[in-house]
Amino acid sequence: MKVELEADRCVASGQCVLAAMAVFDQDDDGTAILLEEEPGPELLDGVREAVAVCPAAAIRLVER
DSSP states (O other): OEEEEOGGGOOOOOHHHHHOTTTEEEOTTSOEEESOSSOOGGGHHHHHHHHHHOTTOOEEEEOO
């Protein structure tokens, strides 16, 4: 699976970081940063949660 993040849509809520700290972080302005584009299976539940809770729908999980 691959994670896609549209940073220009991010509203800096930080929900993705709370859901999947190993995959997302925030820059100094609060905008989400993708740390791991292809997270391992152990991280996918957190990424799925981040996708679900993102208020800007800026995160996608794409199957390869």
